[in-house]
Amino acid sequence: MPTLSVFIDVPMIHKLEGSLLKTYKQDDYPDKLFLAYRVCMNNEGQPWVSVVVHKTRLKIAQDPSLNYEYLPMMGMKSFIQASLELLFGKHSQAIVENRVGGVHTVGDSGAFQLGAQFLKTWLKDAQVVCIISSQKEPHGLVFQDMGFTVYEYCIWDPKQLCTDTNMFLDVVEQIPRGCILVIGNIIDCKWTQSQLAKLMFTIKNKQIFPFFDIPCQGLSTGDLEEDTKILHHFVSQGFEFFCSQSLSKNFGIYDEGLGILVVATLNNQHLLCVLSQLMNHTRALWLNPPAMGARIITSILCNPALEGEWKQSLKGVVENIMLIKEKVKEKLRLLGTPGSWDHITQQTGTHGYLGLSYQQVEYLIKKKHIYVPKSTRINFTCINASNIDYITQSINEAILFTKNSEKNLQYVNDH
Numbered sequence: 001m002p003t004l005s006v007f008i009d010v011p012m013i014h015k016l017e018g019s020l021l022k023t024y025k026q027d028d029y030p031d032k033l034f035l036a037y038r039v040c041m042n043n044e045g046q047p048w049v050s051v052v053v054h055k056t057r058l059k060i061a062q063d064p065s066l067n068y069e070y071l072p073m074m075g076m077k078s079f080i081q082a083s084l085e086l087l088f089g090k091h092s093q094a095i096v097e098n099r100v101g102g103v104h105t106v107g108d109s110g111a112f113q114l115g116a117q118f119l120k121t122w123l124k125d126a127q128v129v130c131i132i133s134s135q136k137e138p139h140g141l142v143f144q145d146m147g148f149t150v151y152e153y154c155i156w157d158p159k160q161l162c163t164d165t166n167m168f169l170d171v172v173e174q175i176p177r178g179c180i181l182v183i184g185n186i187i188d189c190k191w192t193q194s195q196l197a198k199l200m201f202t203i204k205n206k207q208i209f210p211f212f213d214i215p216c217q218g219l220s221t222g223d224l225e226e227d228t229k230i231l232h233h234f235v236s237q238g239f240e241f242f243c244s245q246s247l248s249k250n251f252g253i254y255d256e257g258l259g260i261l262v263v264a265t266l267n268n269q270h271l272l273c274v275l276s277q278l279m280n281h282t283r284a285l286w287l288n289p290p291a292m293g294a295r296i297i298t299s300i301l302c303n304p305a306l307e308g309e310w311k312q313s314l315k316g317v318v319e320n321i322m323l324i325k326e327k328v329k330e331k332l333r334l335l336g337t338p339g340s341w342d343h344i345t346q347q348t349g350t351h352g353y354l355g356l357s358y359q360q361v362e363y364l365i366k367k368k369h370i371y372v373p374k375s376t377r378i379n380f381t382c383i384n385a386s387n388i389d390y391i392t393q394s395i396n397e398a399i400l401f402t403k404n405s406e407k408n409l410q411y412v413n414d415h
Helices: 019-026 051-061 077-088 110-122 139-145 165-174 193-205 226-236 268-285 292-301 304-334 342-346 358-368 388-414
Strands: 100-106 128-133 149-154 180-183 209-214 241-246 258-264 351-353 377-379
Touching: 051 292, 051 304, 077 100, 077 226, 077 241, 077 258, 077 292, 100 110, 100 268, 110 139, 110 209, 110 241, 110 258, 110 268, 128 139, 128 165, 139 149, 139 180, 165 193, 193 226, 209 226, 226 241, 258 268, 258 292, 292 304, 304 342, 304 388, 342 351, 358 388
Parallel strands: 128 149, 128 180, 180 209, 209 241
Antiparallel strands: 100 258, 241 258, 351 377
């Protein structure tokens, strides 16, 4: 029997869970709050799930005719078609022309893993990946593991407290010719027609390959088409691109992590060739995708009544988020909290920036047991009627405390 393990030199990674969440879990304070969960939360502080998903899941589980055979490597065909129609619209010209297709992927990063594998093999000159987003994205790790050189650009302006569209255009002007451009969360970019025209001209002229990320269609503005408007511009102009379409968050089935790697090409012949190569890569990655989540989503999207109910539930969530943001802003105003808080309601989606300083974040964590990321990008669905007063009062305290500390320091320096 061998006495030494072959894994003896493998070290432990201590930040798999995230240091902020780990610190939160170790905090014994009974009323502690964590405002950085990834998932959308309901008013009871539990992960939100569309009611129609519960009904559909139960109906599927009770279907005696269900076949539990492996899905094809490409995935569930009806799920892919329904997802494409959700993304581009049921009457999309690109769908009619059969120049868009997709592969059923696994988890939130599955589409990026599959796409990166393909691009490494077939776009050999593209060695650089540039990621543009209003937040820190996890996709860079996928491309780094594949041997790409990765550059990340955040277009959130912490001074102006807004997403800067001109910053996006400047980055695209500067990045290398022939690179892969991952376009992350840019939903709050306010594009003019001339800016969009300039963006598409630059990408085409520099032969940049776009790779979009649509992680939660419908949960940003409540409008499924509005959330994918920039994608529609690109496909209508005949651009070729990849898109990671995640369908876990907007249906509330986080434990069924799944999505689509969407492919847009010039024509159907090119599409079929690309899909055949992608299917070859799935054989090495996961062979056959899981079916349950896909069955739930397909059942909803292919039934007009259920789809309508799901759309209404999305709008309800977004309206609640907007109401929470309005209440936070108004309570801070009534408390006389220094600064303007308009940026809170100007951001869309479940998550947004508070715009606090590092010292103010530290105060919230250490003095008030409210756990906020250093970036101050919080999940607004974590705020509800039972904690909103404590949170806004604590933010006010943190800002006043740091303002007084700065005044005292200035007094000492002056004397």
